[in-house]
């Protein structure tokens with residue numbers, strides 16, 4: 001056990017220093033650039049080549065044709081290992097990894113996402 005004098009000097013060394021921990025979840029946590037969080041699908045870019053599906057090591061993404069040149073993604077966040085391979089494979093940047101990491105759910109069904117033209121945001125640069 002440390003002597004009280006030594007402990008006090010240790011405490012005094014840290015008085016006035018900023019805390020090493022953050023105040024999350026009371027304050028929003030900023031994720032670093034290139035953080036691999038929740039996957040986002042941009043259907044208006046997708047060409048339906050299926051490379052993402054073929055290259056995914058955990059069979060977490062499926063692309064379905066839902067109309068003439070229209071595609072929908074089914075992404076299972078419960079299976080996804082956030083490796084980023086599908087993003088690398090997509091030659092047209094129809095898949096992006098966001099910084100969203102708050103993905104806890106009470107059941108696995110809530111981790112299955114279907115993303116299509118109706119529920120996918122367009123990036124600002126592509127707005128009409």
Ligand code: SF4
Nearest residue numbers: 056080081083084086
């Ligand atoms: S990030 Fe990896 S595991 Fe997740 S869908 Fe893409 S390729 Fe599959």
Ligand code: SF4
Nearest residue numbers: 046047049050052090
């Ligand atoms: S790799 Fe890209 S373009 Fe090809 S099916 Fe997947 S999301 Fe669509």
